[in-house]
Amino acid sequence: MSKRTTIRDVAAAAGVSVTAVSLVLNNRPSRVSEERRRIILDAAERLHYVPNQVARTLVTQRSMLLALIMPDVQNLFFAALAKRIEDECRQAGYSLIIANTSDSRMAESEIIRRLSARGVDGMFLIAAGESCANVDALRSDVSECRCPVLFVDRLIDLDWCDGVGIDNRAGGRMAAQFLLECGHRRIACVSGDTRIGNAYERRDGFLEALRNAIAEDPVAVVEGDYRFEGGYDAADAVLESGATAVFCCNDLMAMGLMQRMHERGLAVPADLSVIGYDGIAERFGFGNPLTTIGQKIGWLAHESAMIMLDRIDHSGSDDFRHVTLPPELIRRGTVRII
Known part of the structure; x- marks a missing residue:
C-alpha cells in the first residue's frame, strides 16, 4: 500500500514550514507571498495531497458533508434534481449524502435523526408524502437537528424553516x-x-x-x-x-x-x-x-445550495428564507390545435 502524502511532505517539497502549508491549503489569512503560495499549491498537486478530513473537522467544526433526503430515488425528476444539487455542493467543497425515504414518514424520521447524529453540516429535505399530512411531527424532528434543514420542492408550512420550490x-x-x-x-x-x-x-x-x-x-x-x-x-x-x-x-x-x-x-x-x-x-x-x-431544475438546485451555504455560515439567524421560482411552458409535440 502506498504511503499517504502528509502536510509535512508538502512542506518539505515546497521548502517552507508546516504552518505555511496549513494556512495556504486551508485558505486562511497569512503573510505568505503569492510566489510561495503557488509553490505550495504546485507541490500539493504534484504529490497528490488529500487533506485529512477528520483532522480538518476537529479544527473547523465542519464535516464538509451535506445530505439530501428524498422520497423516491427512482423518480426521474428527483434523480435529475439530486445530480444538480450534488454538482452545486461539490463546487463549494462539500460531499453530498443521498438518502431515500420511499415516501415513508417513519423512514424519513429515522434518517433525519441518523444523519444529524453523524454530523452533517446541513440537510436538503424533500418531504415524504406522509409528512406533508403530518407537519407537526416533521417539525419536531427538524427542531431537534444539530444542523440547518432546507425544504426543497415540496413546500409546506415554512414559517419555521428555509425553503425553495416552484410556483x-x-x-x-x-x-x-x-x-x-x-x-x-x-x-x-x-x-x-x-x-x-x-x-x-x-x-x-x-x-x-x-x-x-x-x-x-x-x-x-x-x-x-x-x-x-x-x-x-x-x-x-x-x-x-x-x-x-x-x-x-x-x-x-x-x-x-x-x-x-x-x-x-x-x-x-x-x-x-x-x-x-x-x-x-x-x-x-x-x-x-x-x-x-x-x-428549471438547475435554478432550483442553485438557489437551494446558495441558501444552505449561507445558513451554515449564519446558523444562529431565525430570518428564514422562502424562495418560489416561476415554471415555464415547454412546447413540444404532444398537444394539437383543434
Whole structure:
C-alpha cells in the first residue's frame, strides 16, 4: 500500500514550514507571498495531497458533508434534481449524502435523526408524502437537528424553516391556459397524491384556470401517485371520459398514460393531447417530445445550495428564507390545435 502524502511532505517539497502549508491549503489569512503560495499549491498537486478530513473537522467544526433526503430515488425528476444539487455542493467543497425515504414518514424520521447524529453540516429535505399530512411531527424532528434543514420542492408550512420550490399553482394555471388556447374544452386531469402540497397546488391551479375561463370542471380528474404506473392506470378512465386533452401533473404519469394509449392503438396527439409537468422526459430520452411545464431544475438546485451555504455560515439567524421560482411552458409535440 502506498504511503499517504502528509502536510509535512508538502512542506518539505515546497521548502517552507508546516504552518505555511496549513494556512495556504486551508485558505486562511497569512503573510505568505503569492510566489510561495503557488509553490505550495504546485507541490500539493504534484504529490497528490488529500487533506485529512477528520483532522480538518476537529479544527473547523465542519464535516464538509451535506445530505439530501428524498422520497423516491427512482423518480426521474428527483434523480435529475439530486445530480444538480450534488454538482452545486461539490463546487463549494462539500460531499453530498443521498438518502431515500420511499415516501415513508417513519423512514424519513429515522434518517433525519441518523444523519444529524453523524454530523452533517446541513440537510436538503424533500418531504415524504406522509409528512406533508403530518407537519407537526416533521417539525419536531427538524427542531431537534444539530444542523440547518432546507425544504426543497415540496413546500409546506415554512414559517419555521428555509425553503425553495416552484410556483406549482401557477404551473397548473399555465397548463390549463395553454390547452384552452389550443381550442380544447373537454379536458381531463391526472393529479398526484393530493396530500402532497405541490400535487394539490398543481391540480387546484389547473381547476381554477378552467373555471375562470369556461366555467367548467375537467371531464375527469383521476388521482395518481407521481409514478409511471399511476398514469398508466389512469389512462382508461381518461380515454373513456371523451377528453380531447389531459394534464398529467408530472411527466412520469404522462409517459405511463401514453404507454397505455400505445397499447390500445391510439396516437398522441391525434387521439388525445397530453401535457406533463417537470420537464424531465426529454432529458432522459424517453418517447415523444413531451409538451410540459418545466421546473428549471438547475435554478432550483442553485438557489437551494446558495441558501444552505449561507445558513451554515449564519446558523444562529431565525430570518428564514422562502424562495418560489416561476415554471415555464415547454412546447413540444404532444398537444394539437383543434
